[in-house]
Amino acid sequence: MNKEKVLSLSDVTMRFGAKQVLNGINLEVYQGQIIGYIGPNGAGKSTTVKIMLGLIEGYQGKIEIFGEDIGHGNVAYKRKIGYVPETAELYDNLSASEYLTFTGELYGLTTKEAERKAYQLMKEFGLEHVFHKRLSSFSKGMRQKVLIISSLLHDPDLLFFDEPLSGLDANSVMIIKEILDQLAARGKTIFYSSHIMDVVEKISNRIILLVEGRVVADGTFEELQAQSKEGTLEAIFNQITGFCEHKEIAEKFVEIVSGGNSHG
Amino acid sequence: MDDFTSLRVLDRFKWLFQKLHIDYAVMRKILQLKLTMDGRRMPTVFNGSRVKKEGNQFKKSLWMYGFYGLLLLTPFLFLGDQYIFFMSILFSVLMFIVMTSMVSDFSAVLLDIRDKSILHSKPISPRTLNAAKLVHILIYMFMLTGSFVVIPLIVSIFKHGIVFAVLFLFDIILISCLVVVLTAFVYLFILRFFSGEKLKDMINYVQIILSVAIMVSYQLVARVFEIVNFDISYTFTWWHFFLPPLWYSATFELMLNNNFSIPIIIFTGLAILGPILSILLYIRLMPAFERNLAKLLSDSKRNRKKSLGLNRFWAKVLCRTKEEQTFYLFASLMMKQERELKLKVYPQIGFALIFPFVFIYNNIRSSSFEEMSNGNMFLVIYFSLAMLPTIVPMLKFSGTYKAQWIYGVAPIQNKFSIYSGTLKACLIQYFIPVYLVLSILFILIFSIRILDDLIVVLLAAIAITLISYRLFDAEDYPFSQSHEFMQEMSTFKVLAGVLVVGVFVLVHFIFAKIPFGLLIYIVLLAVGILIGWNKVFPSGTKVGSTS
Numbered sequence A: 001m002n003k004e005k006v007l008s009l010s011d012v013t014m015r016f017g018a019k020q021v022l023n024g025i026n027l028e029v030y031q032g033q034i035i036g037y038i039g040p041n042g043a044g045k046s047t048t049v050k051i052m053l054g055l056i057e058g059y060q061g062k063i064e065i066f067g068e069d070i071g072h073g074n075v076a077y078k079r080k081i082g083y084v085p086e087t088a089e090l091y092d093n094l095s096a097s098e099y100l101t102f103t104g105e106l107y108g109l110t111t112k113e114a115e116r117k118a119y120q121l122m123k124e125f126g127l128e129h130v131f132h133k134r135l136s137s138f139s140k141g142m143r144q145k146v147l148i149i150s151s152l153l154h155d156p157d158l159l160f161f162d163e164p165l166s167g168l169d170a171n172s173v174m175i176i177k178e179i180l181d182q183l184a185a186r187g188k189t190i191f192y193s194s195h196i197m198d199v200v201e202k203i204s205n206r207i208i209l210l211v212e213g214r215v216v217a218d219g220t221f222e223e224l225q226a227q228s229k230e231g232t233l234e235a236i237f238n239q240i241t242g243f244c245e246h247k248e249i250a251e252k253f254v255e256i257v258s259g260g261n262s263h264g
Numbered sequence B: 001m002d003d004f005t006s007l008r009v010l011d012r013f014k015w016l017f018q019k020l021h022i023d024y025a026v027m028r029k030i031l032q033l034k035l036t037m038d039g040r041r042m043p044t045v046f047n048g049s050r051v052k053k054e055g056n057q058f059k060k061s062l063w064m065y066g067f068y069g070l071l072l073l074t075p076f077l078f079l080g081d082q083y084i085f086f087m088s089i090l091f092s093v094l095m096f097i098v099m100t101s102m103v104s105d106f107s108a109v110l111l112d113i114r115d116k117s118i119l120h121s122k123p124i125s126p127r128t129l130n131a132a133k134l135v136h137i138l139i140y141m142f143m144l145t146g147s148f149v150v151i152p153l154i155v156s157i158f159k160h161g162i163v164f165a166v167l168f169l170f171d172i173i174l175i176s177c178l179v180v181v182l183t184a185f186v187y188l189f190i191l192r193f194f195s196g197e198k199l200k201d202m203i204n205y206v207q208i209i210l211s212v213a214i215m216v217s218y219q220l221v222a223r224v225f226e227i228v229n230f231d232i233s234y235t236f237t238w239w240h241f242f243l244p245p246l247w248y249s250a251t252f253e254l255m256l257n258n259n260f261s262i263p264i265i266i267f268t269g270l271a272i273l274g275p276i277l278s279i280l281l282y283i284r285l286m287p288a289f290e291r292n293l294a295k296l297l298s299d300s301k302r303n304r305k306k307s308l309g310l311n312r313f314w315a316k317v318l319c320r321t322k323e324e325q326t327f328y329l330f331a332s333l334m335m336k337q338e339r340e341l342k343l344k345v346y347p348q349i350g351f352a353l354i355f356p357f358v359f360i361y362n363n364i365r366s367s368s369f370e371e372m373s374n375g376n377m378f379l380v381i382y383f384s385l386a387m388l389p390t391i392v393p394m395l396k397f398s399g400t401y402k403a404q405w406i407y408g409v410a411p412i413q414n415k416f417s418i419y420s421g422t423l424k425a426c427l428i429q430y431f432i433p434v435y436l437v438l439s440i441l442f443i444l445i446f447s448i449r450i451l452d453d454l455i456v457v458l459l460a461a462i463a464i465t466l467i468s469y470r471l472f473d474a475e476d477y478p479f480s481q482s483h484e485f486m487q488e489m490s491t492f493k494v495l496a497g498v499l500v501v502g503v504f505v506l507v508h509f510i511f512a513k514i515p516f517g518l519l520i521y522i523v524l525l526a527v528g529i530l531i532g533w534n535k536v537f538p539s540g541t542k543v544g545s546t547s
Helices: A045-052 A075-080 A096-106 A111-124 A140-152 A170-185 A197-203 A221-228 A233-240 A246-257 B005-011 B014-019 B024-040 B057-078 B083-110 B114-118 B126-160 B162-193 B196-227 B238-242 B244-256 B262-297 B309-318 B322-337 B339-366 B369-373 B377-385 B387-396 B401-409 B416-446 B448-472 B483-488 B491-513 B517-536
Strands: A005-016 A019-030 A034-038 A060-065 A081-084 A158-162 A189-193 A206-211 A214-219
Touching: A005 A045, A005 A189, A019 A045, A019 A189, A019 A214, A034 A045, A034 A170, A034 A197, A045 A060, A045 A158, A045 A189, A075 A081, A081 A140, A081 B401, A096 A111, A096 A140, A096 B322, A111 A140, A140 A158, A140 A170, A170 A189, A170 A197, A197 A233, A206 A221, A206 A233, A214 A221, A214 A233, A221 A233, B005 B024, B005 B126, B014 B024, B024 B126, B057 B083, B057 B126, B057 B196, B083 B126, B083 B162, B083 B196, B083 B244, B126 B162, B162 B196, B162 B244, B162 B262, B196 B339, B238 B262, B244 B262, B309 B322, B309 B416, B322 B339, B322 B416, B339 B369, B339 B377, B339 B387, B339 B416, B377 B387, B377 B416, B377 B448, B377 B491, B387 B416, B387 B448, B387 B491, B416 B448, B448 B491, B448 B517, B491 B517
Parallel strands: A034 A189, A034 A206, A081 A158, A158 A189
Antiparallel strands: A005 A019, A005 A060, A206 A214
């Protein structure tokens, strides 16, 4: 297999004020991989993605995407990237058609092309009837679909999906999972971060676990299983992050809910 | 949460609510919450003035209403005892202000769909919920109308006596009821036939109209005394039955002028029956209203693609690169569709259209029309340019500013094309319509001789736009900051903007004195703009960094 290196991070560190967010990340990602990027809240997942997209500056270390150092200030590499942000922020006084055409054009599509493609993709999601309606009237799931479409309009080679499934129903989740699979089969690379462990377990062919700004596990699901001798990704996650008090916390919580007089 | 005086007053009527099987404690809780939220909303009367976010904005806005009452209503009390005229003007103003305030600021109460999921899911009887809603509206109306009429009411005691004042108060109460129901009917009507998005647009336009009307009325009220010194008698026509202000002014004719003609008696009857009937109707239609509220979140009727033909044309003509065209189109859409931005910008456009004529009007009263139309009075068109230094800094704000991540993510070759396209869109969308209207009217007034002056004004407008951008907000992306930061716009900057316009007026005036001066000036301006624009927004892709 002669797969091309799409992305590499070497010794990437980042601090916000006094807080060290990333503690030296080293990563190499190859074409066609679907990477599940997981970790507890505040581990630095979104920060890593935002640094790679050039949304946050001031990192230390070296990041290469498509063989080019992104610190050199050339934004052309972004043309081949699609991004779904964690928070579904859109210019929601625009209609779906206006917003998608706008983003498509930003990635170099012609107006006609962007609009035609956007319409066809919306149609596949069963949203053609709201194509000319304002995004502010969209439900969370519909907005999420619009975001996913806007990240794919320009046929990118590298995808950053930050919680792409939030708000989607089970059927849509199946569609998206299948889309990711087929995109990877066509040589696209997908960088996928989520908190839903069983989805990550099923769709990723490589899982990276980040804790406190450091990569603590990296491998296929089977490799991680072998390492930690746990059955599910959820259990692996708990084991590696050293979290085992969930029972105690839950017990206390329920106790308080049902009005136990534990405080005397 | 504060304990509100209005609620303590309400406590006295606790027995009444309990008699009506309303859970008073729960209703009070809901009202307390609602009143707290009202205090945190920004009322439209404050639009444009710089107010800190702390404190109860609603209470502060009541002082403004008191002031408007003094300014807009009191003068009519001094216009003699032909009540049918003066009182109907007064009641028209009253109805207009109260109704627009009701629509613009209180729509959040009448149309709160959060109520459905938050309150209706709790174990509260519908009776209590409806009572809470009704009492809330009544408290609001009482305070708003109260502060608006308190000064005129006191003045009327001294001017026309106690009988007049009592009648006045009684009429005001009836009118308030009528206005509440009428507002609800307007909503009901719009929701029945249009989508929620359309309604939000309409509320937005009412807010804009209110802002403009208040500003313009400052200019006009001072002249009311001069305009209204006519002495004509009232002649009745049948369609007067449809004018509520006449109903109420008729009560004064009846009671104080002992006018017992049939129309006056019918008017008085309508004055009393109108509110009562409409409230009965309102109660009947309440369920339909609640049902239609669900549509508020929808955008159901719009399913056609809006044509961007003209915008596309201008984008092609005005923009150098494809990227700039994209931002031009995007900015045009944002400018036309973002309600918060429109609320801030459109009043400025209204002033820009009206102020030049206010000055012309002032001038006509001191000199003759011929004298003026041969003079330099057309330079007042520069007053409309004063909107540009105010609007340009507003373009960096948006209600959905968080969507700005797209600028960072997209492979934008030349980030200068973002603002370059936006400013061009601003000129075409906001300035050119004003300019065209003013130019046509000014040519009618001053003849075609001022054509070259008008070209200078257009070029000056472009130059001022560029200068304002350079002075106030180079660097930021458009539509990328929260409106909450807009108040930072300091007085110094506003003055600087006016000063820039002033300099252009002066230069124009000087060049106009020189033979062929204007032609030279046009060439100078055009060249200056071309060089300046290229300096501020360099083309080419050398500048790679996105931030």
